[in-house]
Amino acid sequence: MSGQGDSTESGPVGVMNATERGEAEFLRRYDASVYEKPAFTVDLVLFTVRDEHLHALLVQRAEHPFKGCWALPGGFLDPRRDDSVDACAARKLVEETGVRAPYLEQLKTYGSCDRDPRGWTATTVYFALMASDSVRLLGNQEDARWVRVQGDGVGFALAFDHTRILADAVERLRSKLEYTHIAVHLLPEEFTLPELQRTYEIILQQPLDKSSFRRRVMQADMLEELAGRQRDGSGRPAQLYRFRDYDRQTFFPRSISRHAR
Amino acid sequence: MSGQGDSTESGPVGVMNATERGEAEFLRRYDASVYEKPAFTVDLVLFTVRDEHLHALLVQRAEHPFKGCWALPGGFLDPRRDDSVDACAARKLVEETGVRAPYLEQLKTYGSCDRDPRGWTATTVYFALMASDSVRLLGNQEDARWVRVQGDGVGFALAFDHTRILADAVERLRSKLEYTHIAVHLLPEEFTLPELQRTYEIILQQPLDKSSFRRRVMQADMLEELAGRQRDGSGRPAQLYRFRDYDRQTFFPRSISRHAR
DNA sequence: CAAATAGTGTCTATAAGACATTATCAA
DNA sequence: TTGATAATGTCTTATAGACACTATTTG
Numbered sequence: 001m002s003g004q005g006d007s008t009e010s011g012p013v014g015v016m017n018a019t020e021r022g023e024a025e026f027l028r029r030y031d032a033s034v035y036e037k038p039a040f041t042v043d044l045v046l047f048t049v050r051d052e053h054l055h056a057l058l059v060q061r062a063e064h065p066f067k068g069c070w071a072l073p074g075g076f077l078d079p080r081r082d083d084s085v086d087a088c089a090a091r092k093l094v095e096e097t098g099v100r101a102p103y104l105e106q107l108k109t110y111g112s113c114d115r116d117p118r119g120w121t122a123t124t125v126y127f128a129l130m131a132s133d134s135v136r137l138l139g140n141q142e143d144a145r146w147v148r149v150q151g152d153g154v155g156f157a158l159a160f161d162h163t164r165i166l167a168d169a170v171e172r173l174r175s176k177l178e179y180t181h182i183a184v185h186l187l188p189e190e191f192t193l194p195e196l197q198r199t200y201e202i203i204l205q206q207p208l209d210k211s212s213f214r215r216r217v218m219q220a221d222m223l224e225e226l227a228g229r230q231r232d233g234s235g236r237p238a239q240l241y242r243f244r245d246y247d248r249q250t251f252f253p254r255s256i257s258r259h260a261r
Numbered sequence: 262m263s264g265q266g267d268s269t270e271s272g273p274v275g276v277m278n279a280t281e282r283g284e285a286e287f288l289r290r291y292d293a294s295v296y297e298k299p300a301f302t303v304d305l306v307l308f309t310v311r312d313e314h315l316h317a318l319l320v321q322r323a324e325h326p327f328k329g330c331w332a333l334p335g336g337f338l339d340p341r342r343d344d345s346v347d348a349c350a351a352r353k354l355v356e357e358t359g360v361r362a363p364y365l366e367q368l369k370t371y372g373s374c375d376r377d378p379r380g381w382t383a384t385t386v387y388f389a390l391m392a393s394d395s396v397r398l399l400g401n402q403e404d405a406r407w408v409r410v411q412g413d414g415v416g417f418a419l420a421f422d423h424t425r426i427l428a429d430a431v432e433r434l435r436s437k438l439e440y441t442h443i444a445v446h447l448l449p450e451e452f453t454l455p456e457l458q459r460t461y462e463i464i465l466q467q468p469l470d471k472s473s474f475r476r477r478v479m480q481a482d483m484l485e486e487l488a489g490r491q492r493d494g495s496g497r498p499a500q501l502y503r504f505r506d507y508d509r510q511t512f513f514p515r516s517i518s519r520h521a522r
Numbered sequence: 523c524a525a526a527t528a529g530t531g532t533c534t535a536t537a538a539g540a541c542a543t544t545a546t547c548a549a
Numbered sequence: 550t551t552g553a554t555a556a557t558g559t560c561t562t563a564t565a566g567a568c569a570c571t572a573t574t575t576g
Contacts, residue, residue, distance in 0.1 A: 037298040038340050040372075040383060077372075079299050079381040084373035109370040109385045111301075111338075112345035120340040122301060122385070124370045194555070212538055214556075219537090229547095235554025236546040455528070473565055475529075480564095496527025497573040 038111060038120040042088045043074030043162070045107065045125060045169035046097065048146065049186045050132040054173075054203050055146040056154065056166060057096065062143075065117045066159030072166065073144065074123065089126040096144065102130040103185035107169055115161045127169045129185040177203055181222050184243040192230050192238035193217065299372060299381040303349045304335030304423070306368065306386060306430035307358065309407065310447045311393035315434075315464050316407040317415065317427060318357065323404075326378045327420035333427065334405065335384065350387040357405065363391040364446035368430055376422045388430045390446040438464055442483050445504040453491050453499035454478065 046057035058070040073096045082088035089104060104126055111122030132146075147154045152167040176182055183199045184191070197213045217223065223241040231237040307318035319331040334357045343349035350365060365387055372383030393407075408415045413428040437443055444460045445452070458474045478484065484502040492498040 036340050038301055038338065040299055040301060077299065077383075079297050079374065083375070085370060085383060087373075106369060108367060109346060111385070112348075113340065114344070122338075122346060122383075124372070124383070124385075192555090209539060209541085210555085211541080211557075211559095215538080231547080232554085234548060234552070236556080238555055453528090470566060470568085471528085472530075472532095472568080476565080492574080493527085495525070495575055497529080497575095499528055 038122050039116075039118070040077050041075055041121060041123040042077050042085060042092060043072045043123050043125045043165065044089065044092055044096065045072055045127040045166060046093070047127065047129050047149075047169075047173060047186070048132040048135065049199055049202055050146065051148075052198075052202060054149040054170075055132070056149050056169075058145055058147045058154070058158070059096075060143040060145075061159055069159035070147070070154075070156070071159035072125070072162045074125075085124050089124075093126075093128055097130065097135045099128075099130050099134055102128055102134070103182055104128045107165075107172060110161060110165060125165055125169070127172065129173075129182060131186060131188045133188055174204060181220065181243070184222075190226060190228075190230075190240050190242050192232075192240060194238050196241075299383050300377075300379070301338050302336055302382060302384040303338050303346060303353060304333045304384045304386045304426065305350065305353055305357065306333055306388040306427060307354070308388065308390050308410075308430075308434060308447070309393040309396065310460055310463055311407065312409075313459075313463060315410040315431075316393070317410050317430075319406055319408045319415070319419070320357075321404040321406075322420055330420035331408070331415075331417070332420035333386070333423045335386075346385050350385075354387075354389055358391065358396045360389075360391050360395055363389055363395070364443055365389045368426075368433060371422060371426060386426055386430070388433065390434075390443060392447060392449045394449055435465060442478075442481065442504070445483075451487060451489075451491075451501050451503050453493075453501060455493075455499050457502075 044057075048055050048057075057073060059073045061067055061069050061071050074092055077085065077088045082091060086104075086106070089106075093099060093102075093104060105128075107125040107127045109122060109124045111120075113120045115121060115123075149166075149170060152170050153163055154166070157163050158166065173182075177200060183196060183203070186199050187195060193214055194210075196217065197208055197210065200213070201208055222244050224244045226240040226242055228240045229237040230240050305318075309316050309318075318334060320334045322328055322330050322332050335353055338346065338349045343352060347365075347367070350367075354360060354363075354365060366389075368386040368388045370383060370385045372381075374381045376382060376384075410427075410431060413431050414424055415427070418424050419427065434443075438461060444457060444464070447460050448456060454475055457478065458469055458471065461474070462469055483505050485505050487501040487503055489501045490498040491501050
């Protein structure tokens, strides 16, 4: 971003000034193990919409602690395999679902001495959105299941502080839905406007006005009209669209009112 | 929240079922040290407004790595002293500034094998807002200084990935200013509407319409009118207000346009 | 009085909500 | 044709932007 190079950061290749010699010496002697470290994990809140409901992926814990309890998928970060926290989240996502690159966003980090009976742990939580038809659960000997989300959770307590984490993720999802287009990541590549609107209605838990919804989406100029049309039982078939740019994060100019009637 | 108690989570006091006996046994044998852990730090982006400019607190590093470079204040989390990541951030804030409880919010966690030459580290970054007159820098043998923020940074490269982190924090601050009232935390307890508006203009880097601004703020019903009035050189003195509820996080119904003229 | 700053009133543009109307399909 | 759903049109309402105007102080 800003940053015209600061001379203390790195000198010409092959030449070391006094500061750099000092740093090289320091690093040679440095022993990371002298510091006490909390355990560090990465957990995932995976969302999808199916059967007219928002679902989150939960796994039943095969081992202690909380053996038998349902929990968010995730686990220890492995510094030898994971070059970054983001990479660790992506790895766990693939291991769990086989999905390559849906929408994946860091939610928050939860860390304390009492959230895990084994001691001080910190977990960085990511939430991901995916089309339900894109997923084939891989379930590494864990029992993984899509569980319906109602209100701010699944209706029963989860392991660790995962009940709270799931509630935070649901709130973030609802909140972002009002001013971004992330809901497209819950649909297959080709979808219709009524399907997109239905997705919003399911997650926000309220009906939206068709005309206003279409106006918003079209004004944002995010969708590309496709050749085909989609039939869905009776009635006029709907126009197919695809999201124009799955990488760019786009925003609505105004938020969808959650108080609409 | 949701959560009617799940029977696997905890049984009656003093009685253990098979699952609980298994868990107790597991925990007795559990040795946390077998897992390789990344180093875990907490860093702070402290913002204040003074001399008509946004400033961030930076410290000059006394030790390797990046000795002599400017960096965000922060450091290793100490599991023996810090009961949670939040508590660690609060502790470091007090150690650095002596300020008790201004606005403190978790920004994001950055972790990778290459952000620190000592090896794999993760840092959870918080950003804080405070009134510049409330701060007396304590500077534990470190050289701490308020540095003017222009654009998305301070104009020179910081240690580690702190240039990027600062840019993210500035963006988040600007973004949140548009739909929340957090700017009040940059002012002393008693302030005037022109002062509040000026704070917004300084951070958003654009003039705002006086009438629209006042309308927004008053409609949000966040401010309490105080008895006194404040004189500030020439002209009509301005009404003093105080923020009604420093705990509650409140929101504007609509965002302040960043495209205003 | 003028200058300066605080605070109010009012018009307009824009976008959302509500809802009626038209379009296109199957049976 | 009817029934169903998609898509469009239009009127109303809410709010932000623009800017003129009034209010209150000092010198």
